[in-house]
Amino acid sequence: MIWAAVAIGLVLVVLYLRSRRDPYSLRDLERLQNQLEFESVEEISTDEADEVICPNCFEAYESNRPACPRCGKLK
Numbered sequence: 001m002i003w004a005a006v007a008i009g010l011v012l013v014v015l016y017l018r019s020r021r022d023p024y025s026l027r028d029l030e031r032l033q034n035q036l037e038f039e040s041v042e043e044i045s046t047d048e049a050d051e052v053i054c055p056n057c058f059e060a061y062e063s064n065r066p067a068c069p070r071c072g073k074l075k
């Protein structure tokens, strides 16, 4: 009879630890994934920093800029 109580207690402890730990590991995983995506995006943007010509003022500027530095026209 006492073994049944111990078994139930063990299951409850495992479930409690799992419910406590899982949100953290999920958050860590999410953060790690975001970091990896951020790093890969950064890597791509530095790799592909070639020049584009502004269609408005024909200024040449790096393609990783959001807008033309001369006239401010967005890509």
Ligand SMILES: [Zn+2]
Pocket: 054, 055, 056, 057, 058, 059, 068, 069, 070, 071, 072, 073
């Ligand atoms: Zn321009």
